[in-house]
Amino acid sequence: MGEGRRVERADAARNRRAILEATMALLDEHGAAGVTMDRVAAAAGVGKGTIFHRFGSRSGLLYELIAEGASELMTRVLDGPPPLGPGAPAGDRLLAFFDAMTCLVTDHVELIAAYRAMPPHPRTEEFHAFWAEHISTLLREVRPDLDAEVVGALLLSSIGGDLAQQMARAGEVARLRAAVQDMVRSVLTTPR
DSSP states (O other), rough: SSSSSOOOOOOHHHHHHHHHHHHHHHHHHHGGGGOOOHHHHHHHSSSSHHHHHHHSHHHHHHHHHHHHHHHHHHHHHSSSOOSSSSSSSSHHHHHHHHHHHHHHHTTTTTHHHHHHHHOOTOOOOOOOOHHHHHHHHHHHHHHHOOHHHHHHHHHHHHHHHHHHHHHHHTTTTHHHHHHHHHHHHHHOOOOO
């Protein structure tokens, strides 16, 4: 095999997927405290050494789950179908992005809680810079009169805070999603 991208063996890919799915299931069922390497290994049907070899540590495993969701959303923003991906009006893309980000955060409440308790992910700056640029670019198009960077950061911070986590745990995700959409629409509306 020449230089270039390393191709993952099929068994390694299956193990990776099984480990990530087992970790997410344990997070959902037991919270972050219930995710131990022994439990993940048993649930995934692999040896504990396989997990350590692949992810290095429990933090590495949780970081991989965070990166997977963030990377998938980035791909959808860059190359996915409209309105989240290119081809839709800026306002529609913003609404779709904030809905997708709200779902990402609320679908994985325990993962987000665990992540918030850990040192920042090695790619945190990359992810945040991408979100900030995406939001501010679209905001500038719709509302050139706004400070797009600050308004965008304020909008995004509303999803990452305690309220979103509390509402998700209380089963009020639909209410949160509707409120986020209302908030974004109110920013998109130019005052007369």
